[in-house]
């Protein structure tokens with residue numbers, strides 16, 4: 167059952183680099199062609215940076231891995247050109263339900279408002295996402311994806327890194343100005359640099375099963391505390407495409423991982439839960455998890471992203487989503503630095519912003535895990551009291567923690583210019599921009615985030631005055647029209663309001679009226695030319 171079915175097979179191809187007498191030098195080498203490595207490589211390539219992407223495998227296999235992709239992740243995937251196939255195949259959902267025993271404690275809606283291109287979440291087997299990314303990578307002539315290229319050695323130099331790469335035809339060396347380590351939780355690059363994680367390892371074991379069946383459950387996230395079919399433990403259910411259902415069952419710290427994966431143990435548990443045996447097992451595994459991270463994500467010219475840099479429990483779906491957000495944070499910075507349009511110290515803000523995001527994710531993940539699988543009698547008493555109260559008191563429902571689902575971080579960063587004017591919407595410098603439906607000059611609809619793309623942009627609300635100058639300016643009221651008022655409301659905009667947007671669509675600065683000198687200063691600041699990171 168755990169022998170992975172190969173879903174997509176790719177060929178090893180000899181690279182001309184393997185025939186060169188001395189190592190060929192590349193601007194960026196990304197190690198690991200999982201979703202995070204692929205997103206990093208595609209983003210860099212789209213920004214005009216030639217990339218080599220190395221992976222030790224040559225296939226995408228079935229397996230129990232990431233399934234939930236959040237709205238922000240989908241917005242990033244859209245910019246990378248892969249959201250459409252993911253949305254088409256994925257199961258869209260936004261409702262979560264939390265049960266205790268057989269009783270519904272409460273339900274939540276992750277996106278109660280209209281006017282967003284992307285849904286709150288989709289569920290999609292990771293292999294479909296990886297396949298869409300590999301197809302996209304193949305369209306980019308400056309992205310060289312090399313299968314069965316395993317990094318077995320790494321030497322750091324002041325101005326770069328030399329990698330030794332093993333292939334079916336022998337080993338060869340490559341030089342890189344920068345290496346991005348996206349080689350996952352068991353990162354070989356991390357080991358080669360002798361880097362250790364700090365954080366927590368949780369003892370509780372969970373059974374994870376992908377089950378194929380014609381289920382009558384709706385496309386919602388259902389979470390149970392102490393259900394009658396699995397007493398004293400928790401259970402989680404998600405719908406995936408192709409009639410596959412993801413089931414996570416808490417087993418406790420004493421569970422025997424090997425025995426629990428056998429069909430003799432798994433099938434009765436699932437029969438108990440589903441009330442029938444009309445299903446087949448696609449994938450079964452037993453896992454424990456860690457909430458931990460590297461102290462620093464940037465080590466000279468080697469930069470860590472995704473699970474190679476930080477790890478969380480599955481609850482909240484923060485692993486893959488935060489990894490893809492690492493990729494987008496890094497790509498624009500690396501591209502600017504490599505083109506000489508920003509100082510090298512801009513890369514330090516990747517470390518600063520994304521390690522703060524990792525701490526946020528680890529904090530959420532740890533608190534959820536402590537609530538779901540209490541580790542002491544005191545934690546258990548607290549958990550059970552909250553659940554008892556939540557049955558009758560809505561305020562206590564907010565204290566129930568069955569996993570806080572992934573949301574993007576607002577960066578507290580030297581790249582932001584602090585507000586000097588009064589603003590009242592939830593948006594603030596460092597935050598990802600909300601989307602809004604707009605009309606183009608020709609009357610065709612376009613989403614705000616589509617119009618922004620991946621470039622630094624000034625958004626200026628028309629007021630009859632002088633339009634600010636910048637490398638890219640979009641005037642609301644001319645270039646983009648806000649027919650339904652979503653933009654004005656979400657941005658707390660008034661005529662003259664002006665926003666400076668980072669290449670990753672986070673807000674860098676805003677003013678009630680455009681001031682060319684202030685805009686120029688904020689633009690230099692967002693590229694790391696100003697303040698302590700100059």
Ligand SMILES: O=C(O)CCc1cccc(O)c1
Nearest residue numbers: 232233414480481482483569
């Ligand atoms: O709903 C959640 O909190 C996470 C669902 C999930 C994500 C990744 C793996 C897995 O087994 C469950």
